[in-house]
Amino acid sequence: MKVVIVGGGIGGMSLALSLCAAGLADIDVYESAPAVRELGVGINVLPHAVRELAELGLQDELSRIGVPTADYTYYSRHGQQIWREPLGIAAGYRWPQLSIHRGELLGVLHRAVLKRLGPGRIHTNHQLSRFGNRDDGGIWAEFIGRDAAGVAARAEADLLVGCDGIHSTVRNALYPKGDPLRWNGVLMWRGVSQAAPFLSGRSMVNIGSSKRRTVVYPISLVPDQRNGSLINWVATCQVSTSGMPPQDWTNLAERERVVETFADFTFDFLDVVQLIRDADVIYQYPMVDKDPLPSWNFGRTTLLGDAAHPMHPVGGNGASQAILDARVLARELASRQTIESALSAYDSQRRPATAAIAQSNRKAGPHRCQDLVEERAPDGFNDILDVMTRQELEGIADDYKLTTGSEIDRLNNRESLSVPSSVESRPEPDASSAP
Known part of the structure; x- marks a missing residue:
C-alpha cells in the first residue's frame, strides 16, 4: 500500500x-x-x-x-x-x-x-x-x-x-x-525566557482566568548556571469578538502591550512580568478553532x-x-x-x-475552576473551600481526564x-x- x-x-x-x-x-x-x-x-x-x-x-x-x-x-x-x-x-x-x-x-x-x-x-x-x-x-x-x-x-x-x-x-x-476559523476573542502571546527554576523546578502553573491567564512551565531540565532554566510561557487575554488578527505564528507582538496587560502578575513564587520582559521575541496569535x-x-x-x-x-x-x-x-x-x-x-x-x-x-x-473562582470570589478568598467544594474541584479535573x-x-x-x-x-x- x-x-x-x-x-x-x-x-x-x-x-x-x-x-x-x-x-x-x-x-x-x-x-x-x-x-x-x-x-x-x-x-x-x-x-x-x-x-x-x-x-x-x-x-x-x-x-x-x-x-x-x-x-x-x-x-x-x-x-x-x-x-x-x-x-x-x-x-x-x-x-x-x-x-x-x-x-x-x-x-x-x-x-x-x-x-x-x-x-x-x-x-x-x-x-x-x-x-x-x-x-x-x-x-x-x-x-x-x-x-x-x-x-x-x-x-x-x-x-x-x-x-x-x-x-x-x-x-x-x-x-x-x-x-x-472560529475566534473566541482571545489573543495569545507566547515566548520563551531564561529564568531561575520556580516551585519544584518541574512545576507547571496556570494563573488567572479566561479573562487574563498565564501558563508557565520549564522546557529545559538542567538550569544554565548563568542564565537559569528555559521557561515557556503563554499569556492570553480576552480582547474582542470581531476583527480577528492574522493567524500566523510568525506575527510578533508589542512587548510593552503584553507587559501592561499583565502588570499585576508578579507573585512571590513567580514574576510573570519579568518573564515577558526577558523573552527574545513574543509571538501573537488569535485563539481559534x-x-x-x-x-x-x-x-x-x-x-x-x-x-x-x-x-x-x-x-x-x-x-x-x-x-x-x-x-x-x-x-x-x-x-x-x-x-x-x-x-x-x-x-x-x-x-x-x-x-x-x-x-x-x-x-x-480543566481551567473552569479558575472561572468559577473569579465569578464567586473576584476580590480573593481566605480558604478555597469557602468558594468551591473539593468535590467540584476534583470533578472538573476528573471530567477532563x-x-x-x-x-x-x-x-x-x-x-x-x-x-x-x-x-x-x-x-x-x-x-x-x-x-
Missing part, C-alpha cells in the same frame, strides 16, 4: 513512524516549507501520547531533552492557590508528561523518519495544489514549489492523509463550501491532527491527540482488509473523541495500539473495492 502524507509536522511525522512500525513502509511525506525546521515554543506531550512515542522507541531520546513535569497548580489572578495535582509518573501514570520545545520534538520525529524510511521519503518545498481519485480507485496528487512556477511533483498512491494543519489544503478541498466535521472519511482520503480537529490550546491536547490519531490510523490500516474499512474504523474512533475534547476546550476544559481518555487506570491498563508482530501487513488494495 502506497501512502502520501501531506504535511511534515508532528502529526505527519508521527504517522510516518506509526505506519512504518505497523509494517507499511511505502510512505512519502510532502512538506510545503523549504526544510523541516525546529521552530516554535514549548508544548506538552501528555502521558497518553508519551506512551505511543515510547512504543515507537523514542522515549529515551525525548526524556533527554524534555522536562518530566511533576505538578500542576491553578492560581487565581491574585496568586491564590485553587487546585494542585501531581502529573505524569508522580500521579501514577506509567509514562511521564513531557514539557518540551516543539522544534526539538519535531526534530526527534524527523530524524527517526530519516533513519527508518530514508531521506528520499521526505519531500520539502512541496505545496499540495490539487488531488483527486484515479479510475482504478487510487489517489493522485500534484505539488508545486514555493515559486509556483509549475508542477514540482505528481504522486500516485492508494491513500492520501491530510496532516497539513489548521489551514489544511486537503480539508479545504474536501469541504469547499466553507469551514471558517473550527467546528467539528461530520466526517473525515472520503474513501481514499482522510485527515489527521489539526487538519482534522483544530482546537483551543487548553489542557495541552493538540499535539498529543495528533499522535494518537497517527497510531490508531496505522493500526487500522495494518489490520483491516480494505483501506475503506480502515478509514471508517479510524473515523468512528477518533472523530467523536476529538470533537468532545474540542467542545470541552471551548468551555475552558475522562473526556481526553487519560484516566490513570484506563491508560495504564488499556491494550497497546501497536500492531502485533503476528499480524501480517494488509494486502495490496483491490481496485474492485474502490468507491
